Amino acid sequence: MDIKVLGPGCKKCHQTEAVVKEALAEVGLQVSVDHVTDAMDIASYGVFGTPAVVINGEVKSVGKIPKKEEVVAWIKAAS
Amino acid sequence: MAEQCCETGASPQGNVMILACSGGSNVGQLSNQAAVELTVEGFGKMFCLAGIGAHLSGFVRSAQDTPAMVAIDGCNVGCAKAILEHIQAPLKAYVVLTDLGIEKNKNFQLERETIEKVKAAVKEACKDLPTEASSGMVCCG
Numbered sequence: 001m002d003i004k005v006l007g008p009g010c011k012k013c014h015q016t017e018a019v020v021k022e023a024l025a026e027v028g029l030q031v032s033v034d035h036v037t038d039a040m041d042i043a044s045y046g047v048f049g050t051p052a053v054v055i056n057g058e059v060k061s062v063g064k065i066p067k068k069e070e071v072v073a074w075i076k077a078a079s
Numbered sequence: 080m081a082e083q084c085c086e087t088g089a090s091p092q093g094n095v096m097i098l099a100c101s102g103g104s105n106v107g108q109l110s111n112q113a114a115v116e117l118t119v120e121g122f123g124k125m126f127c128l129a130g131i132g133a134h135l136s137g138f139v140r141s142a143q144d145t146p147a148m149v150a151i152d153g154c155n156v157g158c159a160k161a162i163l164e165h166i167q168a169p170l171k172a173y174v175v176l177t178d179l180g181i182e183k184n185k186n187f188q189l190e191r192e193t194i195e196k197v198k199a200a201v202k203e204a205c206k207d208l209p210t211e212a213s214s215g216m217v218c219c220g
Contacts, residue, residue: 045137046127046130046135046136046137046138046141047137047138047140047141048096048124048126048141048142048144048145049094049141049145052137052140054137057136058136059136059137059139059140059141060136060140061140061144062137062140062141062144062145063141063144063145064144
């Protein structure tokens with residue numbers, strides 16, 4: 001599974017990364033989370049803002065910190 | 080670490096997502112020109128309607144999640160509105176240029192007065208949008 005958090009390194013981006021890691025722990029998966037900080041790389045995903053979460057190439061959330069329950073559902077659906 | 084993703088320095092409504100139909104008529108191109116100028120002036124930020132229409136996930140999710148958005152259609156065919164309906168994104172503010180009394184034609188010599196009329200109508204349509212949209216919403220789009 002490929003999981004990315006898009007964001008330039010702000011507080012919300014780090015909080016989003018933490019939520020994703022908590023969700024992975026809850027599901028019991030050991031998957032590395034790639035934090036994409038380069039503006040051009042982020043722009044290539046076509047997102048209007050950050051933080052954003054991308055799972056297996058599909059953007060799941062934009063501009064907000066997702067709830068852990070949401071992320072758990074995305075991970076389970078992608079597993 | 081920054082509290083916000085980016086400091087945009089924009090106006091309170093500087094994070095409005097602006098979606099223009101950008102169609103092949105005078106009104107389509109008026110919608111595009113107004114969106115460009117409103118973006119340059121800091122009122123909002125033009126976003127790619129084609130990316131949404133192509134169902135690319137980053138564009139679709141952005142339109143679904145943004146707290147403040149305005150769609151500008153040139154005419155009542157309503158392509159921008161239909162694209163947003165396809166992805167089940169709520170239409171938060173909406174302007175149709177022919178409803179402003181602008182005749183649809185193929186004259187692409189856009190007049191300054193008409194462009195300003197469109198921009199004013201877009202601003203009016205946005206007046207009830209949330210102004211507290213996070214500045215973090217617009218970082219890198």
